[in-house]
Amino acid sequence: MRLRTEARRETILEVAAGVFMELGYGKASMAEIAVRAGCSKPTLYGYFPSKEELFMSVVHQRLGSEAEPIFLELPTLGDEEPGPVLTRLGECFINAITLPEAPAFKRLIMTTMTDRADAERCWELGNKQAVQIIEAYLQAATQAGRLKVKNPRVAAQQMLSLFEAEINWGGPIGFAPNLTPEMIHQASTHAVEVFLAAYGVARQIED
Template identity: 30%
Template sequence: MQSLQQKTALPPASHDAKAEQILAAAREVFLELGYAATSMDQVAQQARVSKTTLYTRFPSKEELYTAVISAECERSGLQFMPEMFDGLPLRDILVHVGRRFVDLAWSEAAIRVHQSVAGEAMRMPEAAQLYYRAGPEKGIANYVALFTHMAERGVIVTDDPAFVARQFLAALQGGPYCQMVLGLHPHPTDEERYAFIDKAIDLFLSGAAPATR
């Protein structure tokens, strides 16, 4: 899997050490305080940069928050081109992109962000909108593009690849995910997580109906 991860990674953006320093600090502050309680001053202090340096790279808290969410998605490999998987068997493609999704969605940091956003959504819907647009919406779009590409190439057969892509992602949010979001289940090990992915994909591919004869 590691070699394929390297092969399918998007080309890195131009390196900006200060921006990465700010994003790392902002990630910690947003995780600790949530969007509403976080201030740009706190992020500057955590990152040990001047406010001028901070605002030069991220002119507003909204842009900084969006950049943090996008960076997490990119780091987890959710930003990919559909053509990168051409030539692989269907199950291998699903396992690979399924692991990318679950590795992020089931991570402690992602669940903490989800909890924070859900808690703030009613009184601060703009935070929820920023989160959704920067993270889930873009992630879903990438999977829709992949399933559309596979349908066009005949790898899958469907007249609604967007629906199939969304159902695939929904299947990967089963198992203990809901309990983890509620703090009722410990985070699974890699082995447990990948065993769940394998089972979910096999069910997704074959369905539960008996084989026709």
């Protein structure tokens, strides 16, 4: 039964991705997605209680699964050396935001999600959770004497911005850069070096 349930969920996500890309977030409806997925609306809502949660699940399926393992593990790593931990986080994060589908989803969010309530809900389900997880890690690492972070929420936001710096400013806007694993590693390493220069208690990574 579980296999069939998981298969249905994956089918719904695949169908929903197509509907969101075709119609945009605002015009896409749960009714249309249910019809195309071959299920009833109650069944669809049984898997995803709202359109916002369905949309963020689609984004996570396409982009977020690469970074999920390190994000789940991160709050427990406060006593470890920050350099390797943050570098691995950066590699996973950069890999996720440079997947071929990432620019299309970003354009979809920017151009079609014009209702503030919808945008705030999706922010709560996505970026806000990422910031909170990194914030919890930075608090733990500071308590363990590994970092010196006075405002962990701001520092978490800065960390994510540093990871994106070479991506957003290193090529044409709206297109996924073609990065090798070594280039991703270097971009993450550079970001962590800057972060630790501000918040590290000692040099944590090598050039």
